[in-house]
Amino acid sequence: MTDAPTRIQVAGSAGTAPYEVLVGRQLLDELPGLIGTRAQRVAVLHPEALASTGEAIREDLAAQGYEAIAIQLPNAEESKTVEVAAYCWKALGQTNFTRTDVIVGVGGGATTDLAGFVAATWLRGVRWIAVPTTVLGMVDAAVGGKTGINTAEGKNLVGAFHPPAGVLCDLAALESLPVHDYVSGLAEIIKAGFISDPAILDLIEADPEGARTPEGPHTSELIERAIRVKAEVVSSDLKESGLREILNYGHTLAHAIEKNERYNWRHGAAVAVGMVFAAELGRIAGRLDDVTADRHRAILTAVGLPVTYRGDQWPKLLETMKVDKKTRGDRLRFIVLDGLARPTVLEGPDPAMLLAAHAEIAA
Numbered sequence: 001m002t003d004a005p006t007r008i009q010v011a012g013s014a015g016t017a018p019y020e021v022l023v024g025r026q027l028l029d030e031l032p033g034l035i036g037t038r039a040q041r042v043a044v045l046h047p048e049a050l051a052s053t054g055e056a057i058r059e060d061l062a063a064q065g066y067e068a069i070a071i072q073l074p075n076a077e078e079s080k081t082v083e084v085a086a087y088c089w090k091a092l093g094q095t096n097f098t099r100t101d102v103i104v105g106v107g108g109g110a111t112t113d114l115a116g117f118v119a120a121t122w123l124r125g126v127r128w129i130a131v132p133t134t135v136l137g138m139v140d141a142a143v144g145g146k147t148g149i150n151t152a153e154g155k156n157l158v159g160a161f162h163p164p165a166g167v168l169c170d171l172a173a174l175e176s177l178p179v180h181d182y183v184s185g186l187a188e189i190i191k192a193g194f195i196s197d198p199a200i201l202d203l204i205e206a207d208p209e210g211a212r213t214p215e216g217p218h219t220s221e222l223i224e225r226a227i228r229v230k231a232e233v234v235s236s237d238l239k240e241s242g243l244r245e246i247l248n249y250g251h252t253l254a255h256a257i258e259k260n261e262r263y264n265w266r267h268g269a270a271v272a273v274g275m276v277f278a279a280e281l282g283r284i285a286g287r288l289d290d291v292t293a294d295r296h297r298a299i300l301t302a303v304g305l306p307v308t309y310r311g312d313q314w315p316k317l318l319e320t321m322k323v324d325k326k327t328r329g330d331r332l333r334f335i336v337l338d339g340l341a342r343p344t345v346l347e348g349p350d351p352a353m354l355l356a357a358h359a360e361i362a363a
């Protein structure tokens, strides 16, 4: 017998409906209940790497009477393009997909970002369900309704806030995840530790090797703690008018690194470097104590995440950071820590401060 899943509530915000994030095993039985009885057609969007999973879900839904189609997407960041979105819009149009029909996104964060974006834009918004299959997708990307794609100018520059009707985190999916993708997800878990829940950091520091595998002793606790941090924040500020910005800790530099690497770096790896940069910025600004700043480099290194980046790229990174969504006019804004679990905004830091923080991560 399988244990009952953990259910984490996300409150409705900005006029949207509440929903649940389920964490456990064998959760696909929950899918028809979330799809509901009004839907006739269901589109299952999945990456190439999960072709057999996507097809199995499609077959299961077809057996339950839905007209189910599968739409295969490229793996990883290659799926977050307007061309791939247009390919999905065409498939939906050709199957007469209506406003009562439902999209299911099965995959990592790139897949759920794209699937959610297609759901947000098709007929100006249809219901969608997220089935995240990576650590990062479970603890962060699938929760909170930020959907989107990249453009030539940068990461996630086009998108919509469109929360899912439910999120199913089946821990069994993590067994096939390559280790570097598993570890990439730890960056967002560690982020949740630094901005809100330091018990996460204690658990990982006590057994960093165990944290690197789905068989580790604290896997479900780490995943659930990080989801709770995210759920609490997005429950009160879906549209990022204030508090939600704390979830962007480390991301100002991370997104610039990802673009500079033509998205060949995993998001979590870039976030790891970005958090060390943000910690140094906080320290240089006189806000963060040395112990907490140094803790960033230590814990990220212990789980095998990078903490440095090519030093010769700074002018390009600085230019890309100007289109970060937190920037207002010409003023760059960074999330920094005033102390452990005390995130705040640093507005328009002096360029010399940025350069000094950069020197600490430059390889």
Ligand SMILES: NC(=O)c1ccc[n+]([C@@H]2O[C@H](COP(=O)([O-])OP(=O)(O)OC[C@H]3O[C@@H](n4cnc5c(N)ncnc54)[C@H](O)[C@@H]3O)[C@@H](O)[C@H]2O)c1
Residues within 6 Å of the ligand: 047, 048, 049, 050, 074, 075, 076, 077, 080, 107, 108, 109, 110, 111, 113, 133, 134, 135, 136, 137, 140, 141, 142, 143, 144, 145, 146, 147, 156, 173, 174, 175, 176, 177, 178, 181, 184, 185, 266, 267, 268
């Ligand atoms: N919307 C949000 O709030 C939010 C939050 C955090 C991150 N993100 C986005 O999420 C993306 C990163 O997500 P990610 O780290 O999950 O990477 P990903 O979606 O690129 O997945 C990594 C790789 O693993 C494959 N894969 C997925 N599940 C698998 C499984 N169970 N077994 C084997 N292979 C599997 C994918 O096909 C891909 O090749 C970025 O685009 C990032 O910007 C969004």
Ligand SMILES: O=C(O)C(=O)C[C@@H](O)[C@H](O)[C@H](O)COP(=O)(O)O
Residues within 6 Å of the ligand: 140, 144, 146, 155, 156, 188, 240, 244, 245, 247, 248, 249, 251, 325
């Ligand atoms: O949910 C949020 O808000 C976040 O900032 C979470 C981040 O981990 C995530 O990478 C998000 O996609 C970044 O959003 P963006 O608005 O900076 O593109």
Ligand SMILES: [Zn+2]
Residues within 6 Å of the ligand: 140, 188, 251, 267, 271
């Ligand atoms: Zn992120």
